[in-house]
Amino acid sequence: MHLLLEGGARWVHQGLGRLRAWPWFVASIVLGFLIKENFPFSHWPMYSNFGRESGYVYLVNGRGEPLAIATFFETAPRLRRQFEREWKAGLKRNRQNEGTISNAEIEREAATHLLQRLARRLSPENRAAVGSLGLVRARLKMDEKRSITVSERTVAMIGFDGIPFAPFSHGATEPKESL
Secondary structure: OHHHHHHHHHHHHHHHHHHHHHHHHHHHHHHHHHOOEEOOEEOOOOOOOOOOEEEEEEEEEOOOOEOOHHHHOOOHHHHHHHHHHHHHHHHHHHHHOOOOOOHHHHHHHHHHHHHHHHHOOOOHHHHHHHOOEEEEEEEEEEOOOOOEEEEEEEEEEEOOOOOOOOOOOOOOOOOOOOO
């Protein structure tokens, strides 16, 4: 019986402690509404130091029309990271070879390698509809007047000749290729 009373007293003491904190909790909510801070829907940016230049990449068909990246079981951020990884590896190889290849050629090789890997995932029916596959690189620049300009260019375009169809399953990863 003594243990039961001791446990009940502890429960009441904890409950009273929570009740004492209740006014502070309510006050923090009211204060948040007054200063318009509605976490997680904040009015203040989480990252306030943006660069003046950024970019993205996307895929196009033979007619230059954008393709849904989900068709290839990818996301836009992953596509950009894959392209940049290939491009940086090419820059590193070029430095090791005393810089014999131009930066534009390195970029084209990186895009071609990525496109060939993605083309394997495209079914024969989709290949016929697409015609060819290209990678477009877009650059966004903001000037001093906060005006944004976008420049786009097709980095590489490939056909499907000689590229076998290898369906991609969600749980599997593609075999690593040597560069």
